[in-house]
């Protein structure tokens with residue numbers, strides 16, 4: 377039996393075919409899942425076009441994760457395609473350039489607030505909006521970049537990721553009694569649209585392949601997508617509030 381046979385998944389964050397979420401959706405379909413995508417605003421058409429490049433064309437529902445109206449409508453919009461969800465993938469991140477790229481001390485609250493709203497609070501918002509469709513055994517999976525450290529140029533996005541990781545633990549606490557798991561994959565640097573929008577991203581990816589005992593390919597989202605698929609599957613039934621590192625082993629190394 378395929379890893380995700382018979383499962384229905386909501387996958388956010390497909391923007392281009394370089395998006396981590398695109399590869400999650402592709403692998404999930406290859407492993408037997410039915411996939412519904414989300415997108416928003418001017419990106420909607422792009423996601424619809426990319427969704428047609430998946431092994432099976434996937435429908436796209438509108439969700440700006442900062443919009444109360446979209447969040448309130450999400451369950452009904454998804455119900456046009458399925459009556460339940462076995463898994464939800466949070467693959468969303470955004471921070472204004474003014475709070476990244478070495479601008480930590482100059483960062484202003486309004487822009488920091490945007491980063492935290494879109495990149496951290498959104499995990500709780502997405503979980504609650506999806507809750508009517510989730511059942512015992514459902515799995516929520518998100519993507520982080522190891523927030524225990526101060527990285528070059530990541531700045532307030534790193535702070536937002538720390539809040540995101542904490543949010544996942546509180547969600548694991550509050551959704552666990554309903555049999556819903558919440559886990560994160562902490563990926564190494566991958567050249568996606570979001571990554572390339574970080575001014576000086578090369579400073580983050582630089583040296584990663586050399587520091588990783590297993591090596592690391594910044595152009596290969598597959599290992600990360602596989603870990604997401606595994607956490608969506610029934611093969612981590614007693615795991616929640618966890619962060620699985622998919623970074624070639626860098627997190628475990630000293631200098």
Ligand SMILES: NC(=O)c1ccc[n+]([C@@H]2O[C@H](COP(=O)([O-])OP(=O)(O)OC[C@H]3O[C@@H](n4cnc5c(N)ncnc54)[C@H](O)[C@@H]3O)[C@@H](O)[C@H]2O)c1
Nearest residue numbers: 389391395396440441467468469519520565566568569570
């Ligand atoms: N690329 C990396 O090096 C890397 C490493 C670790 C973790 N991550 C995380 O992976 C996730 C996916 O990013 P990616 O690298 O695939 O880049 P990406 O640019 O392909 O995806 C980011 C997605 O966020 C979505 N988004 C932004 N604002 C939104 C909003 N208000 N409502 C709904 N969606 C919104 C965009 O539409 C886009 O699809 C992010 O959480 C990112 O922080 C990326």
